[in-house]
Amino acid sequence: MDVDKLFYRYVIKNLFVDPCEVKFWDGEVVIYGEGIPQFRINFNEPIAKLEVFTDPYMAFGEGYMLKKIDIVGSVQKVIESLYKNRSSFLHQKKGYKKLFEIFSNSIRESKENIQFHYDIGNDFYRLWLDETMTYSCAYFKSPEDSLLQAQRNKVAHILRKLNLQPGQTLLDIGCGWGELIIAAAKDYQSKALGITLSSEQYYKTVERIENEGLQDMVEVQLIDYRELEGRTFDRVVSVGMIEHVGKAHLNSYFSAVSSLLNENGVSLLHCITGYKELAINSWFNKYIFPGGYIPAVQELVWLMAANGFYLIDLESLREHYTRTLEHWIKNFEGSLTLAMKIKDETFIRMWRLYLNSCAASFHSGNIDLHQFLFTKGVNNNWPLTRINMYS
Template sequence: MDIDKAFYRNLMKNLFADPCEVQFWDGEIIKYGEGTPLFRIDFNEPIPKSEIISDPSLAFGEGYMFKKIEIEGNIKQVIESLYKNQSSFLHQKNVFDKLYKAISHSLRKSKEDVQFHYDIGNDFYKLWLDETMTYSCAYFQTPEDSLFQAQKNKVAYILRKLNLHPGQTLLDIGCGWGELIITAAKTYRVKALGVTLSSEQYARVTERIENEELQDLVEVQLIDYRELKGRTFDRVVSVGMIEHVGKGNLNGYFSTVKSLLNEEGISLLHCITGYEEAGTNSWINKYIFPGGYIPAVQELAVLIATNGFYFLDLESLREHYTRTLEHWARNFEEALPIIKKMKDETFIRMWRLYLNSCAASFHAGNIDLHQFLFTKGVNNSLPLTRTYMNL
């Protein structure tokens, strides 16, 4: 037996929490675990041992992208089986984490990172997102809710938590394709500003504002939130944006929000969270979200408190994101005939792995999704109970 084969046989022995089969590049098939195999991993060729030892997430991610590895079965189930096994490589600290602080999050670099992901093209995202073009965790009031309804629920839920009143001002940091600011203006008659670094999103939001004749209430700017000067708001919301800020800029995010909020103003932060610091993944950082960083719950809680904010509410929506990603993954597969005309096979395999591995990660509890609600200064005008938040 060659050295590579011995290494792989030993690696696979304790990799998954569920029974599976592995077919090696020479045709040999080995069953691991007790019971009927739930999936099979086929190695078309060996991945260099040095790459696996150095950075297993990147090595296996690229292995699947470039067809060195094939998966027979449910990709989400395979990734989840890795996460459930506490001794697997996914639970080991990645050397990339040690290098994270060196990553730049300058205004220019932040714009480049955001455009790398979000400017792939509105036509691409339109194929697998819902009709609102909302690219963040939805809120399922019932298991039967469609993705479209769940995204409507999410926006309505956030706006209720913000306790909006007609005539107030609202800032959405990282406004996406504009569903939240447009809904806020139409439902509550507030004056809403959205900021984004994505030119594709900016174009779409501008078009929506004009089509719905909301120019008097809704505005969008193609700028970094740190560039906003001379304006303050009654409410500041950010959905799925702080993951792009970077560890070194987390405190700056909250201090900026504080400067943008009026006294007694309310802010809601909706974001992916972890339970350990240095939450990043080198494969996702290289191919999906350059410069991404998932902050720990405790990291954010401390920064909110040290910046002088008052906590109102903290809620986990982890399983809502699992369900959201499952919808996206199904939509993606159903749209493959069209996507194949737009993108090559490596891109398709990359996005398939991304959507399914994220769904697995949330379902396994490896990462979470939280909504933080807090105020600038004491706000005694809010209702005494949280029932006003309910849909």
């Protein structure tokens, strides 16, 4: 038996918690674990042993992208099986680096990082997002909710949490393709401003505002939140944006929100979270979210208090994000014929791995999704119960 196969047989033996089948490059098939195999891994060629030991996430991630590895069965199931095996060598944090200590995430770098992920083409995102082009965790009131309904639920849930009143002003930091600011104007008669660093999101949002005839109520700017000056708002919301800020700039973010809020104003932060300081997977940093950082819950709460905010509500939507991602994966796989016309196979495999990895991470509890609601100063006029959030 060759050395590469001996190495892989040893590594795979302790890699998954579920029984699985592995087919090696020479055609040999080996079953690991007891019971019916839950999935099959095909090694079309060996990956260098040094790469696996040095950075397994990069080695296996690139191996899948480049078809050195194929998966028969659910990609999400394979990754969950990896994550659940706490004794695996992967949990020794190989392939993780504290990249958040290296990246400065200056205004220029932040714009480049955002454009790297979000400016890959509205046509691509349109293939698998819902009709509103909402690219964040949805809110499922019922298991039967469609993705479109769940995304509309999410926007409504956020605006109700903010207790938005007619005539109040709203700032959306990282407004995506504009669904929330448009809903705020149409449903609450709020004057809303959205800001983004993505050119494709900006131009699409401008188009949507014009099509809705909301130019007097809604505006969008292609600008960094640190560059917005001379304006304050009754409400500030940020959905899926702070993950791009970087650890070094988290305090600056909350300081900026404080300066942008009117006294007794209210802010909602919707973001991916961890329960401890999370180092960054090098594959994700290189191919998906350069400069990203997932903050810990306690880190965010501490920074809110340090900047004079009062936390009034905290809600986890972790399994809502699992369900959201599963909808995206289904749509993604159902649109492959069209996707292959605008993206190459390596890109398609990269995004399949990304979406399934995220679904596995939320479902296994590696990461979470929280909504934080907080006020600038003491707001004694706030509703005493949560009735307004669910009515």
